[in-house]
Amino acid sequence: MLTDPSPTRIDEATIRALPKAEVHVHLEGTFALADILFLAKENGEYLPGPAATLFDITTHDAFAAPAVSTGGGAGAGAAGLSGFLRFLDWQCGLVRTPAQAARVAYAFAARQSASGVRYSDVIVNPTHWNAWRGREIALMRALSAGFDEAEQDGLCAVGIAYSLLRSQSAASAVDAVATLASARPGHVVAISVDGDEKVTGRTGEKFHEAFRLARATGFRRTVHAGESSGPDGVWDALDLLFAERIDHGVRAVEDPALLARLAADGISLGVCPRSNLTLGIYRSWDEHPLPRLLAAGVEVTLNTDDPAPLGSCLEADWAVTAEQFGFDEATMIGFAARSIEASFADDDRKAALRSELAAVVDERSRTGALSS
Known part of the structure; x- marks a missing residue:
């Protein structure tokens, strides 16, 4: 391991108790098996294979694809990113009505709350939701209705990062941002871009105008970069796309000047260690650059x-992650605090979350429960 393992494992209950945000999670990657089965039954759709192996896309002819070097999304495994994206298209294609979309949104907020997440910036890429082609604003509004209901019920608050697809045209990206700026659907707080960097190559120039418009019309900006390709995509995200946050960004470790820029400008990286290992971005925990970042x-x-x-x-x-890198509880509290600051939550919500986290930490210190 990169550091000596912690003598006392920090358990999931301790982590759940920490008020926090999650800023790099795709709504398309949060459908539980029960959600998918229920949607398939509602729509009279057959499953592509046995329910017990539905998430193992290598077993289903409809999704299997030759292995490739993957990035820009998780769960691809040996079937490759193309197979995984076909799975997402099929799964999200089961969401066909506003009520179904609202239910998916509500279920996401409930799951986040169960993990102690108080606020999430959730990435939604409408290109996967094929029943909503040409009706993307209606999809955003249907999801927002579910998030509204969830928040009224005391569940995790959610902001939507509307994601462009790295392979779409510059003109369609500008049109999407302009439509969002005009319609202003609830909960849409940011513009994102995702997709496989390694396949598409550098796309910063192509999306420069869309992100310039996003900044001018008040949307926050987050960019997938520095995962399946090197530091160049992160530089482009900063210099061409006005990124306030980078999703992944782990390959920035390969460029000392880029690390210095990120640190100096306070640009946060939404790192996903387990995803990085599952996709083969790094072969082992020993290789993962989290401690170096x-x-x-x-x-x-x-x-x-x-x-x-x-x-x-x-x-x-x-x-x-704590166990593999020997992080103590104080370090994990630091991750919780940074998650709040990195989020696109408004100032009042951030202030409330800071106070809630401070109260939890004070109580654990007072009772002697805080480990270090």
């Missing part, structure tokens, strides 16, 4: 990416 002074948060296909949840990912 922290040592360089980069603001890092811990996230799940696509938890359902990975068979995980946020508290489990935090616990295994």
Whole structure:
């Protein structure tokens, strides 16, 4: 291991108790098996294979694809990113009515709350939701209705990062942002871009105008970069796309000047260690650069990416990360605090979350429960 393992494992219950945000999670990667089965029954759709192996896309002819070097999304496994994206298209294609979309949104907020998440920036890429082609604003509004209901019920608050697809045209990206700026659907707080960097190559120039418009019309900006390709995509995200946050960004460790820029400008990286290992971005925990990113002074948060296909949840990912790198509880509290600051929550919500986290930490210190 990169550091000596912690003598006392930080368990999931301790992590759940920490008020926090999650800033790098795809709604498309959070459908539970029960959600998918229920939607398929509602729509009279056959499953592509046995329910028990539905998330193992290598077993289903409809999704299997030759192995490729993957990135820009999780759960691809040996079937390759193309197979995984076909699975997402099929799964999200089961969501066909506003009520179904609202139910998916509500279920997401409930799962986040179960992990102790108080606020989430959830990434939604409408290109996967094929029943809503040409009706993307209606999809955003249907999801927002579910998030509104969830928040009224005391569940996790959610902001939507509307994601462009790296392979779409510059003109369609500008049109999407302009439509969002005009319609202003509830909960849409940011513009994102995702997809496989390694396949598409550098796309910063192509999306420059869309992100310039996003900044001018008040949307926050987050960019998938520095995962399946090197530091160049992160530079482009900063210089061409006005990124306030980078999703993944782990390959920035390969460029000392980039690390210095990220640290100096306070640009946070939404890192997903388990996803990185599952996709083969790094072969082992020993190779993962998380400790080096922290040592360089980069603001890092811990996230799940696509938890359902990975068979995980946020508290489990935090616990295994702490165990592998020997992080103590104080370090994990630091991750919780950074998650709040890195989020696109409004100032009042951030202030409330800071106070809630401070109260939890004070109580644990007072009772002697805080480990270090």
